[in-house]
Amino acid sequence: MAYRSTERVKARLTASRERIVAAAVGILAEHGYAGCSVAAVAERAGVATGSVYRHFPAKADLFAEVFRTASQREVDAVSRAAARETTAAAKLRAVVETFSGRALQSPRLAYALLAEPVDPAVEAQRLIFRRAHATLIAGYVAAGVASGELPPQDTELTSTAVVGALAEAMVGPLAAGVAGPDTIGGLTTFIHRALGVSP
Amino acid sequence: MAYRSTERVKARLTASRERIVAAAVGILAEHGYAGCSVAAVAERAGVATGSVYRHFPAKADLFAEVFRTASQREVDAVSRAAARETTAAAKLRAVVETFSGRALQSPRLAYALLAEPVDPAVEAQRLIFRRAHATLIAGYVAAGVASGELPPQDTELTSTAVVGALAEAMVGPLAAGVAGPDTIGGLTTFIHRALGVSP
DNA sequence: GCAAGAAATGAATGATGGTTCAATTCTTCT
DNA sequence: AGAAGAATTGAACCATCATTCATTTCTTGC
Structure with a gap:
């Protein structure tokens, strides 16, 4: 085996997940649920749309x-x-x-x-x-x-x-x-x- | 001009419109708003989907x-x-x-x-x-x-x-x-x- | 440096369901 | 009866997004 995710990566994952949630709360507070397309949340969080699905099914x-x-x-x-x-x-x-x-x-x-x-x-x-x-x-x-x-x-x-x-x-x-x-x-x-x- | 809608037709139009509203209320009461697709309402009212749009924009x-x-x-x-x-x-x-x-x-x-x-x-x-x-x-x-x-x-x-x-x-x-x-x-x-x- | 595998990407896919419209049927009037 | 026009039809269209996945980029251990 040549790769086993390490603490640093796990921390980044967690940070990423939290950024996504925070971005969603932000859009919710600014534009309401109507503005909360997955794409919009991802953009605000600075990740790709698909990445949201690595954190949430x-x-x-x-x-x-x-x-x-x-x-x-x-x-x-x-x-x-x-x-x-x-x-x-x-x-x-x-x-x-x-x-x-x-x-x-x-x-x-x-x-x-x-x-x-x-x-x-x-x-x-x-x-x-x-x-x-x-x-x-x-x-x-x-x-x-x-x-x-x-x-x-x-x-x-x-x-x-x-x-x-x-x-x-x-x-x-x-x-x-x-x-x-x-x-x-x-x-x-x-x-x-x-x-x-x-x- | 050879056609000018008459009372009888107007009454039918009104009846049709009312049937559509009644059908929608019925579905609302039975299956909630989620069940209220235009197609479902039309079917229950006995009209075609498109006809709903002759009564409501x-x-x-x-x-x-x-x-x-x-x-x-x-x-x-x-x-x-x-x-x-x-x-x-x-x-x-x-x-x-x-x-x-x-x-x-x-x-x-x-x-x-x-x-x-x-x-x-x-x-x-x-x-x-x-x-x-x-x-x-x-x-x-x-x-x-x-x-x-x-x-x-x-x-x-x-x-x-x-x-x-x-x-x-x-x-x-x-x-x-x-x-x-x-x-x-x-x-x-x-x-x-x-x-x-x-x- | 490099091979193995994980993570990230974002364009393509697919499902849903509202809306349109060319074709058809029905009404009216002469 | 037949022409003119209105009403009706329902299948096709289209817009919107959530979701996927083949490809690319990054990490790790050697």
Whole structure:
């Protein structure tokens, strides 16, 4: 045998793979899923179209990872912000503010993650994204219920509804380009009330 | 001139057009948007593929009308149910029950109208569908605020959030095939609280 | 340096499905 | 009945991309 891939090559492979994912996230954030042809992603990553297929068996697999990566970043940000707070009310306020603030900061990406039409295989990842948020929120709600800060409720259902409310309230502004002056405040009140935070 | 289309022919044209729309709604309800190739719609309507284009300049235009038609039906049903009630709380309960009940009755159609990936041109109609619901709800909320039954709020924002919550809470059950035992009750409570219905 | 094999390339392939249009059938009016 | 024109047909066309693969370029160990 005269060739056995070495660490250096493996590192380059990994770097290449990461560049492809990053390129895809970049195009997603700039032009949405519609702009994400495999050729465009490859060009931006500085590789040939065919090379994408050395890392991912199919486009759907690439974008599953892309959505997972981008989603995780969002969920982490929300989670980090909530972790700084102690009461359920404060945690939920942090969730709303972080979620909405970031969405309004990167509207194209937020729209792609939340609502833009994508192939069915990628759609599944979107559901996972939404569920990840819901699960996070369900934890805060459940803790609030346990401590008596919130009334008893089906936390699975209410956290799902919260995610829906947040997403829907964002899609309009994301499309229009601006949110109303107190969109975030209004949403916070809505969600506090919905979950039974006492006034 | 030896030919000038007559009433009878015009009626047939209209009937044909309506059959095409109905066929599309039917396929949408049975197989979702994915099953809605122009050829499939034409076959179900009993016309040739090309004939679809005598009525609609492009597939997107056909489906704009399809979504408009199907959406209107939903909005009307919700509106009718709410009209029977007098208080904001009761109207909102009727909205939740009708919306959810119908969605769970026709899950495939509901999923297509609410969440299934479609071309961007059709997506626009979905936004209109959601806005139509939101506008309807905003009316009930505004009336409730005016009468003092509900606290002051940005009715545009809160009604949008309500639609999001409803839709999101439905997508899971629609995909899974079943709703929890008290999904609708839980949602009603959630929305009553969110809008400030006093307990 | 060179042989063996891995990685990378990008033009060609193929599948999908919307759209067109020449040919055909149907309507109307004289 | 027959001419003029409209409606209908459906197979062919075409555009779009995801995917493939024969060829080229790069790496490694000797």
